[in-house]
Amino acid sequence: MKRLVIKVGTAVLTDNNNIAKERMMNLVTLIATLKKQYNVVLVTSGAVAAGYSTLKLDKRKQIGKKALAAAGQPILMTAYKKKFDIYDIDTAQILLTEDDFDSRKRTKMFQEIITAHLDNDILPIVNENDITSTPDQQFGDNDQLSANVAHEINADILVILSDIDGYYDKNPHEYKEAKIYKVINEVPKSALLETSTPNNEFATGGIITKLKAAEYLLKRGKRMFLCNGFDLSAAESFLLEGEHLLGTLFEPAKPAKPVKPAKPVEV
Template sequence: MKRIVIKVGSSVLIEDGHIANERMLNLVSLIVDLRKKHEVILVTSGAVAAGYTAVQLNKLVPTSKKVLASLGQPILMSSYKNLFDIFDITISQILMTEDDFNSRPHTKIFQDIIDRTFKNDILAIINENDISTTPEQLFGDNDQLSAHVTYFAGADLLVILSDIDGYYDSNPKDNPKAKLRKQVNELTEEELDQEFTPNSKFASGGIVTKLKAAQYIIENDLEMFLCNGFDLTSVRSYLLDDVHEKGTLFTSKK
């Protein structure tokens, strides 16, 4: 049995100003199937985007973003609860900041909570607590948060579900001949220093934050699988059938 962290981005959860119910149900169904064989933690983005579905505040204003997050957290968690209730799965919400991984007592509390959720068959759903915190306390994106959760929760694999099929050798938007890299063992400084290029107004950094998460994972001898969250065929094949068709595996193992 593996311990797996699934991270899902805002672009997957929100569509045309509304919760993407069908995609969310597909995600929940995937997690239900995974839990039959593995231990699963969910790291979710989408609170700010969900808040924006209720009130259209300017997210570029720091306080407005916090208000949107405060609006969106209950909307997002209500959507998850309604779907997981279909499968009789109990969920919990854990809000975290970077500080929680910089303090040994805080980290120990987090680890104890995670262990307790597993012992009681509870699915932990983690998001960044950007409501009452300062910028210095935040990761700023859930890609790097999920990488730290993977390490400190003792997980074996991080799966990032995004709006891309994986990591290409060049930008597929600019180069139609770009090739998907199925496995990456190391990343260069040039790759990690790329400009932040989010594909959604509610995303935090695009491919760069995912590469930084992958670098952290590789440095700690763990693995990360980056794949499409709109169509879960690839992740299902990889996790449930051990077939690697699409998606990129970041690993230190060559």
């Protein structure tokens, strides 16, 4: 069975600093359906925003962010558990830092743990360990984390559910004529130099971190699909029906077929 990593961002999961229950339920329902065809790993944001619902601290300060994450992590996981219980899906929480990808032993350990969960029909829910890690141990955003997870567990594709429909040729919030790219084989270098502009105060990404995640996977011969998390119809069509109706697919360019040498002509 193919492996699929789904990453969902804070903007999709939260509304006014609370869990967006309906959107989370829609996501859980989609994952329950996908599990019939894929081994699914979920990478989720939202812990810091969830923590703010009970603890009003400044997330711009390191200790404030850590305290919010500590308070929000159980809120987030409890919300997921209640909804996955409806479908009799057991879940496991895995907290990772960048260091877990720099050590062969540690990387092998979480690879084996995730495989054990998948083999036993348990859904691994991954997040960055904001609480005990130092800044130099953090990816800083879950787009980068999800790309690394997808690569290390040899997933067939990473799907990022965001607050946009895909990757556009210009900012769709500023230009009505902006057009979405359907397929990207190589991320433009200039696009990676732009400033990250997340649309949610508790988000840490923006389109730039998604492009960096895509570039990371493209260089390793893997695919990424960026689509809307508020309306899951594009993800459903692409993953369940094989129809690419909306969203941007980042995939390596297919190598050109070798040209067969012409047969010698008898004179």
